[in-house]
Amino acid sequence: MPAERLILRRPDDWHIHLRDDAMMKAVLPFTARQFARAIVMPNLKPPVVTAAAAAAYRARILDAVPAGTGFTPLMTAYLTDTTDPDDLEQGARDGVFTAAKLYPANATTNSAHGVSDVRRIDAVLERMEAIGLPLLVHGEVTDRHVDIFDREAVFLEQVLAPLLDRFPRLKVVLEHVTTRDAVEFVRAGAASGRLGATITAHHLLINRSDIFAGGIRPHLYCLPIAKREVHRQALVEAAISGEGPFFLGTDTAPHTVAAKESACGCAGCFTAATALELYALAFDEAGALDRLEAFASLNGPRFYGLPPNEERVVLERAPCTVPDVVLLADGDGVLPFRSGETLGWRYGGAV
Ligand code: NCD
Numbered sequence: 001m002p003a004e005r006l007i008l009r010r011p012d013d014w015h016i017h018l019r020d021d022a023m024m025k026a027v028l029p030f031t032a033r034q035f036a037r038a039i040v041m042p043n044l045k046p047p048v049v050t051a052a053a054a055a056a057y058r059a060r061i062l063d064a065v066p067a068g069t070g071f072t073p074l075m076t077a078y079l080t081d082t083t084d085p086d087d088l089e090q091g092a093r094d095g096v097f098t099a100a101k102l103y104p105a106n107a108t109t110n111s112a113h114g115v116s117d118v119r120r121i122d123a124v125l126e127r128m129e130a131i132g133l134p135l136l137v138h139g140e141v142t143d144r145h146v147d148i149f150d151r152e153a154v155f156l157e158q159v160l161a162p163l164l165d166r167f168p169r170l171k172v173v174l175e176h177v178t179t180r181d182a183v184e185f186v187r188a189g190a191a192s193g194r195l196g197a198t199i200t201a202h203h204l205l206i207n208r209s210d211i212f213a214g215g216i217r218p219h220l221y222c223l224p225i226a227k228r229e230v231h232r233q234a235l236v237e238a239a240i241s242g243e244g245p246f247f248l249g250t251d252t253a254p255h256t257v258a259a260k261e262s263a264c265g266c267a268g269c270f271t272a273a274t275a276l277e278l279y280a281l282a283f284d285e286a287g288a289l290d291r292l293e294a295f296a297s298l299n300g301p302r303f304y305g306l307p308p309n310e311e312r313v314v315l316e317r318a319p320c321t322v323p324d325v326v327l328l329a330d331g332d333g334v335l336p337f338r339s340g341e342t343l344g345w346r347y348g349g350a351v
């Protein structure tokens with residue numbers, strides 16, 4: 001008989017977009033309810049570049065955390081061509097920065113200030129390697145001549161492999177992997193213990209055909225874009241493998257309905273409303289619920305050198321209806337992934 005309940009250590013989310021202001025206030029409670037810690041992406045407008053800006057952003061987040069959740073945001077620096085290695089190091093020493101994020105310029109939402117050529121930040125990467133600060137990578141090339149479905153695979157070969165060779169001790173997380181190529185690449189580098197990868201819930205659940213099922217579905221458009229079914233299957237296989245380098249990172253990326261449903265819609269899926277339920281669905285479908293804890297609660301802390309959470313939470317096989325829309329105080333709304341649908345798993349809180 002299939003399991004009806006699953007108890008696991010409280011998980012962490014190793015990749016989220018919290019935004020700021022009204023949006024942050026609306027979306028943060030969902031993440032804080034399920035996860036103990038989360039790596040907060042720095043692609044605000046303007047981006048979070050300095051330790052001072054990250055400390056101020058962290059204070060705004062902590063101000064908005066619902067009482068009693070005990071949620072800890074882990075901050076990241078947005079790397080630019082002119083990032084100051086001393087500021088980064090000081091931020092890391094002061095416990096402000098947990099990692100730094102590499103956005104190739106113009107690869108995705110709010111990345112115009114990103115790094116124009118990774119070789120320009122060698123001094124920064126050298127320093128990160130020396131102090132053990134992990135580099136989080138949006139792994140897509142930005143050359144518009146490279147097909148959008150190939151941008152991750154090309155990045156592995158053209159940018160990531162040489163970067164790993166140049167900095168043999170730098171810790172790197174390849175964020176939101178979407179291809180079999182990336183899974184194989186991360187596995188090949190697994191022995192070093194310094195290469196990890198996050199996998200989103202939506203990439204475990206949809207393939208590229210779903211984006212066009214019966215018409216164009218802007219709420220399923222994210223970057224990196226979902227790929228063919230064989231790639232989705234490779235991601236599921238990696239997530240349920242229990243292998244150390246693969247861990248949970250939702251990449252929950254809220255945009256207003258108006259920004260998504262537009263002639264030029266923004267990239268990003270808002271999955272935080274039912275993040276654990278979505279992962280449970282994917283693991284259940286693969287018959288691997290017993291591996292969810294490794295992926296969601298153990299592998300990430302081990303990679304980051306942090307203790308796993310002691311608290312236990314429960315997931316139950318029970319109906320859970322995804323909210324139709326999450327309203328912001330300023331009148332806008334955000335549509336959750338699987339908006340209005342009833343999922344077969346429900347998060348039951350701490351046990
Ligand atoms: C993210 C966002 O909206 O900030 N969008 C997305 O599609 N994932 C940026 C990112 O992580 O690429």
Ligand code: ZN
Pocket residue numbers: 015016017041251253
């Ligand atoms: Zn992201």
